[in-house]
Amino acid sequence: MTFAEMVYALCRTIPAGKVTTYKALARALGISSSQAVGQALKRNPYAPLVPCHRVIKSDGSIGGFKGKIVGTEIEEKVRLLEREGITISQGMVDLVKFGWFEI
């Protein structure tokens, strides 16, 4: 069980209609660096299995999915999140309402 595996396992537990942050996941794994979580998600071999689109930055912004925010590429993911009931304004998610962690 590698660090990345634990990240994937944790992401799978994210309920639909909720989002979490890199920091929250990192903290749940016992570390302080959210970058490590990003590394794992970025290289996730479980693309559709792990809902990486539900993992966002702590400030509510989407962050990135395939590398960086590239124009309308994000729009597709935003639409998917909205389908789960998550409201997004200008690429920002309301963590107070949809944050899957103790706010």
Place this chain on the structure above:
DNA sequence: GTTGTGACGGGTC
């Protein structure tokens, strides 16, 4: 074993 870098966070300037 060392170095560099990244889907990041927080604090300062």
Place this chain on the structure above:
DNA sequence: CGACCCGCCACAA
């Protein structure tokens, strides 16, 4: 509010 710098952990070269 935006730009900059430092810290942070894991992984690839």
